[in-house]
Amino acid sequence: DTAVSQTPKYLVTQMGNDKSIKCEQNLGHDTMYWYKQDSKKFLKIMFSYNNKELIINETVPNRFSPKSPDKAHLNLHINSLELGDSAVYFCASSQVLVSGANVLTFGAGSRLTVL
Amino acid sequence: AQKITQTQPGMFVQEKEAVTLDCTYDTSDPSYGLFWYKQPSSGEMIFLIYQGSYDQQNATEGRYSLNFQKARKSANLVISASQLGDSAMYFCAMREGSGNTGKLIFGQGTTLQVKP
Numbered sequence: 007d008t009a010v011s012q013t014p015k016y017l018v019t020q021m022g023n024d025k026s027i028k029c030e031q032n033l034g035h036d037t038m039y040w041y042k043q044d045s046k047k048f049l050k051i052m053f054s055y056n057n058k059e060l061i062i063n064e065t066v067p068n069r070f071s072p073k074s075p076d077k078a079h080l081n082l083h084i085n086s087l088e089l090g091d092s093a094v095y096f097c098a099s100s101q102v103l104v105s106g107a108n109v110l111t112f113g114a115g116s117r118l119t120v121l
Numbered sequence: 122a123q124k125i126t127q128t129q130p131g132m133f134v135q136e137k138e139a140v141t142l143d144c145t146y147d148t149s150d151p152s153y154g155l156f157w158y159k160q161p162s163s164g165e166m167i168f169l170i171y172q173g174s175y176d177q178q179n180a181t182e183g184r185y186s187l188n189f190q191k192a193r194k195s196a197n198l199v200i201s202a203s204q205l206g207d208s209a210m211y212f213c214a215m216r217e218g219s220g221n222t223g224k225l226i227f228g229q230g231t232t233l234q235v236k237p
Contacts, residue, residue, distance in 0.1 A: 037222075037223055046229075048230075049225075050227070054223060062222065062224055096166060103171075110168065112158075114163075114165045115164045
């Protein structure tokens with residue numbers, strides 16, 4: 007009964023290929039995210055969707071296209087993969103707690119290696 | 122300028138002792154939130170503790186407490202009675218503004234190793 011699940015966990019591919027990472031949450035949260043963690047462990051937000059609507063789109067190359075078919079799913083498609091896309095991609099979802107904190111629940115991460 | 126700064130790349134602590142992980146932040150927004158996440162070697166990100174900018178008291182969650190010093194713009198994480206399972210990377214993060222989005226700005230992280 008994983009809360010935020012992403013597949014695949016590992017992805018090794020050649021430069022120029024197109025690949026997708028899927029994410030599903032069973033927490034009933036309205037908001038989902040994609041974060042990228044680079045080789046130096048630095049985490050940065052890429053996208054956020056609230057109830058299937060894009061609300062955050064950081065300066066990400068347009069080779070990256072998120073898609074949210076419903077509020078429980080947020081997939082990430084990457085076209086024409088480049089070496090610099092190698093990273094761990096985290097999906098997350100969030101809810102606002104009684105304290106007012108908007109706490110993110112992260113998936114286990116998908117490690118993408120581009121050769 | 123860095124919004125979140127964690128100046129300790131690596132820390133060691135003896136099992137059962139307390140340890141403080143430093144975090145300073147930079148914002149001109151009066152409304153913000155500060156978070157700490159733990160990333161063990163298995164890779165997942167685990168939420169530990171939250172402090173809102175208007176909260177009067179320091180946040181506590183079990184063995185975790187947040188030493189919030191607003192004037193100094195610091196939000197240090199204190200882990201009491203360290204356990205071997207606390208060995209991990211720890212990230213401080215900030216949410217700016219009152220919009221309460223999940224857009225977090227993360228620090229560089231601090232790797233904590235607990236010695237038996």
